[in-house]
Amino acid sequence: xxxxxxxxxxxxxxxxxxxxxxxxxxxxxxxxxxxxxxxxxxxxxxxxxxxxxxxxxxxxxxxxxxxxxxxxxxxxxxxxxxxxxxxxxxxxxxxxxxxxxxxxxxxxxxxxxxxx
Amino acid sequence: xxxxxxxxxxxxxxxxxxxxxxxxxxxxxxxxxxxxxxxxxxxxxxxxxxxxxxxxxxxxxxxxxxxxxxxxxxxxxxxxxxxxxxxxxxxxxxxxxxxxxxxxxxxxxxxxxxx
Numbered sequence: 001x002x003x004x005x006x007x008x009x010x011x012x013x014x015x016x017x018x019x020x021x022x023x024x025x026x027x028x029x030x031x032x033x034x035x036x037x038x039x040x041x042x043x044x045x046x047x048x049x050x051x052x053x054x055x056x057x058x059x060x061x062x063x064x065x066x067x068x069x070x071x072x073x074x075x076x077x078x079x080x081x082x083x084x085x086x087x088x089x090x091x092x093x094x095x096x097x098x099x100x101x102x103x104x105x106x107x108x109x110x111x112x113x114x115x116x
Numbered sequence: 117x118x119x120x121x122x123x124x125x126x127x128x129x130x131x132x133x134x135x136x137x138x139x140x141x142x143x144x145x146x147x148x149x150x151x152x153x154x155x156x157x158x159x160x161x162x163x164x165x166x167x168x169x170x171x172x173x174x175x176x177x178x179x180x181x182x183x184x185x186x187x188x189x190x191x192x193x194x195x196x197x198x199x200x201x202x203x204x205x206x207x208x209x210x211x212x213x214x215x216x217x218x219x220x221x222x223x224x225x226x227x228x229x230x231x
Contacts, residue, residue: 033217043205045159045222052217091159101164101171102147102214108158 002027004092004107012113013082021077021110023092031097034075035104039089051075087114118142122208122223129198129230137193137226139208148191149209149220150183152176166214198230
């Protein structure tokens with residue numbers, strides 16, 4: 001079975017500072033993908049970044065980067081230069097190679113609040 | 117930019133009534149999904165659909181639930197006899213394929229309230 005754990009229910013960060021949102025996972029699959037989604041208060045789910053289990057480099061997308069530590073089974077999201085618009089729920093999710101049809105398993109989420 | 121569209125955005129229904137939630141996935145996508153998010157909780161997988169049949173379903177997706185792709189563009193979730201605990205945000209998602217590195221594109225959600 002696959003499991004995603006996000007241990008930080010809420011985080012605060014000062015505008016323009018960097019913040020790390022934690023995500024650990026558990027899977028017996030050799031190949032898997034890790035995703036981060038942002039959910040603002042309006043409710044939609046916005047894809048941020050992807051990391052494959054065999055990718056040797058950490059993924060980056062603009063201000064988002066993923067600190068992937070495979071041996072520790074962690075895939076932490078780093079947001080640099082936080083902006084007020086970054087205030088939202090953030091979900092870590094996983095897809096395994098044996099997931100028929102490619103379903104995503106989500107963590108509990110972390111609510112990020114950016115202070116001016 | 118293509119997007120997944122869900123209707124309605126909000127639905128209030130009486131307990132025991134049937135509801136149909138509608139989705140129009142991105143046109144060239146092959147995999148379709150429904151997820152549920154009870155208020156303040158995590159997003160939970162309900163069902164995946166490929167090649168006109170269910171490819172996987174979760175324990176939540178019991179006999180009260182069904183999915184259909186009636187006309188090649190719409191993808192619907194039907195709840196036959198709603199219960200109070202079905203109140204949640206329901207997300208439709210689609211992917212061009214089911215491989216590891218393909219993101220799922222989510223609709224904006226339908227907030228279902230059962231009273």
